Amino acid sequence: MTAHKSIRLQRSQAVRPGRRPVMLAIAGDSAAGKTTLTRGIADALGPDRATAICVDDYHRYDRAERAGLDITVLNPACNYIEVMEQHLQLLALGRPVLKPVYDHATGQLSRPVLVEPREFVLVEGLLPLHSKLARACFDITVYLDPPEEIRRSWKLRRDTAERGYTPEQVLAELNRREPESAAYIRPQRQWADICVQFAPIAGRPAGESSVLSAELLLRPTARHPDLSGVLTDDDRRTVHLKLIRDADGRPVDALHIHGYAPREDARIVEKAIWAQLSRRHGAAMPETLGELADGRSEPLAIAQLLLVWHLLEALE
Amino acid sequence: MTAHKSIRLQRSQAVRPGRRPVMLAIAGDSAAGKTTLTRGIADALGPDRATAICVDDYHRYDRAERAGLDITVLNPACNYIEVMEQHLQLLALGRPVLKPVYDHATGQLSRPVLVEPREFVLVEGLLPLHSKLARACFDITVYLDPPEEIRRSWKLRRDTAERGYTPEQVLAELNRREPESAAYIRPQRQWADICVQFAPIAGRPAGESSVLSAELLLRPTARHPDLSGVLTDDDRRTVHLKLIRDADGRPVDALHIHGYAPREDARIVEKAIWAQLSRRHGAAMPETLGELADGRSEPLAIAQLLLVWHLLEALE
Numbered sequence: 285m286t287a288h289k290s291i292r293l294q295r296s297q298a299v300r301p302g303r304r305p306v307m308l309a310i311a312g313d314s315a316a317g318k319t320t321l322t323r324g325i326a327d328a329l330g331p332d333r334a335t336a337i338c339v340d341d342y343h344r345y346d347r348a349e350r351a352g353l354d355i356t357v358l359n360p361a362c363n364y365i366e367v368m369e370q371h372l373q374l375l376a377l378g379r380p381v382l383k384p385v386y387d388h389a390t391g392q393l394s395r396p397v398l399v400e401p402r403e404f405v406l407v408e409g410l411l412p413l414h415s416k417l418a419r420a421c422f423d424i425t426v427y428l429d430p431p432e433e434i435r436r437s438w439k440l441r442r443d444t445a446e447r448g449y450t451p452e453q454v455l456a457e458l459n460r461r462e463p464e465s466a467a468y469i470r471p472q473r474q475w476a477d478i479c480v481q482f483a484p485i486a487g488r489p490a491g492e493s494s495v496l497s498a499e500l501l502l503r504p505t506a507r508h509p510d511l512s513g514v515l516t517d518d519d520r521r522t523v524h525l526k527l528i529r530d531a532d533g534r535p536v537d538a539l540h541i542h543g544y545a546p547r548e549d550a551r552i553v554e555k556a557i558w559a560q561l562s563r564r565h566g567a568a569m570p571e572t573l574g575e576l577a578d579g580r581s582e583p584l585a586i587a588q589l590l591l592v593w594h595l596l597e598a599l600e
Numbered sequence: 601m602t603a604h605k606s607i608r609l610q611r612s613q614a615v616r617p618g619r620r621p622v623m624l625a626i627a628g629d630s631a632a633g634k635t636t637l638t639r640g641i642a643d644a645l646g647p648d649r650a651t652a653i654c655v656d657d658y659h660r661y662d663r664a665e666r667a668g669l670d671i672t673v674l675n676p677a678c679n680y681i682e683v684m685e686q687h688l689q690l691l692a693l694g695r696p697v698l699k700p701v702y703d704h705a706t707g708q709l710s711r712p713v714l715v716e717p718r719e720f721v722l723v724e725g726l727l728p729l730h731s732k733l734a735r736a737c738f739d740i741t742v743y744l745d746p747p748e749e750i751r752r753s754w755k756l757r758r759d760t761a762e763r764g765y766t767p768e769q770v771l772a773e774l775n776r777r778e779p780e781s782a783a784y785i786r787p788q789r790q791w792a793d794i795c796v797q798f799a800p801i802a803g804r805p806a807g808e809s810s811v812l813s814a815e816l817l818l819r820p821t822a823r824h825p826d827l828s829g830v831l832t833d834d835d836r837r838t839v840h841l842k843l844i845r846d847a848d849g850r851p852v853d854a855l856h857i858h859g860y861a862p863r864e865d866a867r868i869v870e871k872a873i874w875a876q877l878s879r880r881h882g883a884a885m886p887e888t889l890g891e892l893a894d895g896r897s898e899p900l901a902i903a904q905l906l907l908v909w910h911l912l913e914a915l916e
Binding site for chain 1: 662
């Protein structure tokens with residue numbers, strides 16, 4: 285049966301039209317800023333061109349069932365990872381999926397939704413880079429890596445405001461999750477083409493201001509725009525580019541954008557990125573990037589523009 | 601991107617183990633007896649070897665949403681047919697799927713369930729043979745074809761007893777569905793290797809007894825056990841085999857089992873079927889077939905045994 289069934293299936297598939305979407309992964313721990321980063325990119329590309337999904341809905345257990353378990357949602361065993369992989373493969377081939385839905389407000393699994401891939405599929409979540417099969421689906425991979433104290437304050441604020449938890453519950457959950465964060469979430473950093481770290485401005489105590497600098501580590505696993513023509517490694521400049529060694533010893537380009545970088549400094553980098561777009565796709569440089577609830581962030585805008593550049597470059 | 605992504609995906613898949621299951625489709629209109637036929641086969645094979653699913657859960661709309669539409673669940677447009685096809689393909693390749701769930705009691709779409717294929721996947725539903733891609737997934741296809749007045753009485757009984765409808769609602773729904781039954785359900789009959797018709801005993805008025813005869817049309821699209829050695833076309837016998845023309849003119853073997861066929865007559869046919877199993881798989885002939893709520897039916901037992909034979913023969 286094997287051969288003929290396989291061929292029949294493949295032939296039936298081959299007659300379908302279907303250009304394959306460009307797939308971006310944004311991995312990171314809970315409240316690392318994945319949705320904020322993704323939203324600006326999705327808005328810049330527009331809903332006709334980009335489908336954004338979160339892959340944290342593949343929970344095997346709802347909140348009530350998890351209460352009796354000694355594993356958290358960070359653990360692959362707590363999720364239908366194989367189904368997540370399958371859905372990523374299908375989206376990567378341009379096919380729709382019926383995605384499960386986890387309702388953060390009620391803690392229940394509810395009615396699934398149809399997701400139809402567009403030209404670009406932006407996938408954010410806790411574990412999109414966990415397995416080899418999942419990673420094989422992406423054209424560009426990002427890991428969001430804020431300092432832990434920043435991430436904890438973000439999670440505290442969000443989960444009490446939007447998900448109905450008390451501060452004590454959030455702090456207890458953060459501690460309970462720590463071993464699984466170390467075991468399953470943070471190892472994904474090694475698979476990212478770009479690591480994004482938003483952090484308090486160096487030399488100022490955390491919490492003094494919500495203004496954050498960004499450090500973008502550009503790994504040679506992807507071809508990045510060449511910014512050496514407009515930037516130096518002079519770290520007295522608000523935007524600079526340094527060749528450094530990552531913690532694991534691998535060489536990497538570190539693009540630093542100071543939280544108070546003036547608009548005109550950021551503009552130079554943005555123009556340099558956009559000028560290196562090999563085909564213009566008729567698109568003007570997006571102007572709406574970097575938006576936060578409390579204003580515009582130049583570091584965020586540059587991170588998003590860099591990812592838009594990668595997405596457009598990956599188009600066939 | 602296309603080529604390398606496709607190859608990476610395929611390679612990642614190739615390292616997985618996974619023998620492909622034998623797939624059986626049982627199509628037919630609502631209350632045609634699909635679940636009764638399927639259950640006996642699933643029980644005979646056992647839960648370790650057989651996965652039985654109903655593919656009527658791929659509703660695009662829940663009951664409340666459908667109330668405002670002028671199409672019924674029989675209409676492919678009312679269902680995520682493309683996702684049903686996708687899930688059939690995945691199951692046919694030995695992969696699990698996260699199947700949507702429609703709750704007949706509440707009329708709502710609820711939490712999906714993981715379905716993992718075993719050696720045999722028994723798929724029953726309204727539309728499993730609707731499209732070419734879905735049909736390509738099956739090794740054996742069956743269409744259940746009771747006379748309309750029998751099916752209406754079965755539907756009336758079930759939907760009032762189990763699904764919370766009034767008799768008036770069921771009758772109105774049957775009438776509302778008739779055009780879509782003609783357009784989408786009944787055309788699937790042409791794609792079946794075996795058409796099963798349970799019907800009142802000829803010459804006796806319907807409703808006099810719940811005992812039904814069966815007529816199994818065995819199409820030459822599949823290789824069936826040769827019963828010409830034990831049966832003749834003498835229609836005075838309780839079990840007989842006739843070469844006839846189907847309504848569309850195609851030649852077909854019609855195996856008739858009278859509702860009051862004595863056990864010993866049925867036994868001859870069952871033994872003849874089982875003796876033609878080319879490899880015995882160490883299995884004795886199943887003895888629990890033909891079970892109904894109100895007793896044993898020889899016609900049902902023979903229909904089920906024939907399908908068990910086909911499933912075992914299709915194993916690699």
